[in-house]
Amino acid sequence: MSINKLLPLAEAAQRYAxxxxxxxxxxxxxxxxxxxAFGRELVRQGRRNLHALFHCNTQQLNLLAAAGTVDKAEVGFSGLEGFGFANGLRRVVxxxxxxxxxxxxxxxxxxFLGGAxxxxxxxxxxxxxxxxxxxSAFAPEEYPATGKIPEIADPFSGRTLGAYSPLKPDLAVIHVTLADPEGNAIMIGSEWSRFELSRAAKRLVLVAxxxxxxxxxxxxPNLVRIPGLIVDAVVWWPFSAWPAASPGVHDVDEAHMKLMNEWLATEEGTFRYIDRYIFSYQTVDAYLNLIGQDVIxxxxxxxxxxxxxxxxxxILDRAKVEQLQAENHILKRAA
Known part of the structure; x- marks a missing residue:
C-alpha cells in the first residue's frame, strides 16, 4: 500500500518546525x-531561536541569520565561495x-555520520x-574550551584523538531533485552529507x-539514497534551491546571489529583502513570477x-501533484 506524504510548503513548515x-x-x-524556499517559509512564519546545523553555510543560513530566525549555528564553512563571505551571517555574528x-x-x-x-x-x-x-562560541570565556572536542586516547595505539558530539537535529529539511509521493528520493549532483543527515534527523522533510x-x-533503485521509510513529509516546490543551483534542473542565479548577499549585509537591506522576496508571494505561481520567466x-x-x-x-504533472497534496491535506486534518 502506497503512502502519500505530499504536503504544501507552508503546512510542512508549520507542522514540523x-x-x-x-x-x-x-x-x-x-x-x-x-x-x-523552506528557509524563506521559516522567516515568513516568524520562527525564532533556531539552532542551525549546516555542513556548509548557504544562502538559506545567510538569510535565517540576517532575519533573526537563528541564534546559534554550527558550520564547517561559512562563506559563499565565489560570491564572497555571507554578509548577513557575518553581520549578526x-x-x-x-x-x-x-x-x-x-x-x-x-x-552527521555519528548521529546516523x-x-x-x-x-x-x-x-x-x-x-x-x-x-568555542558557546563558551567564549573558556580557553582552551575543553568541552568542545575533548581529547581521548585510542585504546589500541594510545594515540590522542578528539571526541566529537554526534549531530541529531530535531528537523532536517533536505533538497532533492526527484521524490515520489512516498518519500523515496534521488539526488543529482554533489551529495555531501545529505545521506547521513537524512538518517541522523529525528524528523525529515524533503523539498523536491x-x-x-x-x-x-x-x-x-540503486540511485534512491533516501528511502520513504524515514521521511515524514514531501514538499513540491519548483526552484526551491533558487538562487542557488540544482544540477540537472537549473543553474545558479549569479545576479540574485550577489543582490541577496548585498542586501543582507544591513538590517535595512534585510527588511527590504524579506518584504520583496518573501512576503510578496504565497503561491508557487507568484514565487515563479517573482523570479521571472526570462530568468527561469x-x-x-x-x-x-x-x-x-x-x-x-x-515526472508527474502539476495537476496530479496538487491533487495528491490536497488528498493528503484532507487526511491529515481528519486525523
Missing part, C-alpha cells in the same frame, strides 16, 4: 542544491546576536591542536524540484540539464 529546535538543512556546497561554532568540513560530515549510526561520540583526529578545538511516479524509483528560462538552459533526461518520463 517549531521555535527553539535544532534545524539542519542539506546542501551540495554553499552554492548547490539547498531547500532555500559581529553584532553578538548569533553564536557561530566553527568546525572543519570533515568534522561536520563525521558528526547513533554513536555516543565520534572519534577523529581532525582539528586536534587547532583553535577550532580550543575556542519534481515529483515522480514510484515506477521511477523502481527503475533506478535562462537558468533552465543549463549545461547539466541532460542529467534529468533519464527520469523525465516519470
Amino acid at each position: 517549531g521555535d527553539g529546535i535544532q534545524y539542519a538543512s542539506g546542501a551540495g556546497l554553499p552554492v548547490g542544491a539547498d531547500a532555500i 559581529e553584532e553578538g546576536k548569533l553564536a557561530l561554532e566553527d568546525y572543519s568540513n570533515l568534522a561536520m560530515a563525521l558528526r 549510526l547513533n554513536w555516543p561520540f565520534v572519534p577523529a583526529t581532525t582539528c586536534i591542536g587547532s583553535d577550532i578545538q580550543q575556542r 524540484d519534481h515529483i515522480v511516479d514510484t515506477d521511477c524509483m523502481r527503475q533506478y 528560462s535562462k537558468l533552465e538552459d543549463s549545461p547539466t540539464r541532460f542529467l534529468l533526461d533519464p527520469f523525465r518520463q516519470w
Whole structure:
C-alpha cells in the first residue's frame, strides 16, 4: 500500500518546525542544491531561536541569520565561495546576536555520520591542536574550551584523538531533485552529507524540484539514497534551491546571489529583502513570477540539464501533484 506524504510548503513548515529546535538543512556546497524556499517559509512564519546545523553555510543560513530566525549555528564553512563571505551571517555574528561554532568540513560530515549510526561520540583526529578545538562560541570565556572536542586516547595505539558530539537535529529539511509521493528520493549532483543527515534527523522533510511516479524509483533503485521509510513529509516546490543551483534542473542565479548577499549585509537591506522576496508571494505561481520567466528560462538552459533526461518520463504533472497534496491535506486534518 502506497503512502502519500505530499504536503504544501507552508503546512510542512508549520507542522514540523517549531521555535527553539535544532534545524539542519542539506546542501551540495554553499552554492548547490539547498531547500532555500523552506528557509524563506521559516522567516515568513516568524520562527525564532533556531539552532542551525549546516555542513556548509548557504544562502538559506545567510538569510535565517540576517532575519533573526537563528541564534546559534554550527558550520564547517561559512562563506559563499565565489560570491564572497555571507554578509548577513557575518553581520549578526559581529553584532553578538548569533553564536557561530566553527568546525572543519570533515568534522561536520563525521558528526552527521555519528548521529546516523547513533554513536555516543565520534572519534577523529581532525582539528586536534587547532583553535577550532580550543575556542568555542558557546563558551567564549573558556580557553582552551575543553568541552568542545575533548581529547581521548585510542585504546589500541594510545594515540590522542578528539571526541566529537554526534549531530541529531530535531528537523532536517533536505533538497532533492526527484521524490515520489512516498518519500523515496534521488539526488543529482554533489551529495555531501545529505545521506547521513537524512538518517541522523529525528524528523525529515524533503523539498523536491519534481515529483515522480514510484515506477521511477523502481527503475533506478540503486540511485534512491533516501528511502520513504524515514521521511515524514514531501514538499513540491519548483526552484526551491533558487538562487542557488540544482544540477540537472537549473543553474545558479549569479545576479540574485550577489543582490541577496548585498542586501543582507544591513538590517535595512534585510527588511527590504524579506518584504520583496518573501512576503510578496504565497503561491508557487507568484514565487515563479517573482523570479521571472526570462530568468527561469535562462537558468533552465543549463549545461547539466541532460542529467534529468533519464527520469523525465516519470515526472508527474502539476495537476496530479496538487491533487495528491490536497488528498493528503484532507487526511491529515481528519486525523
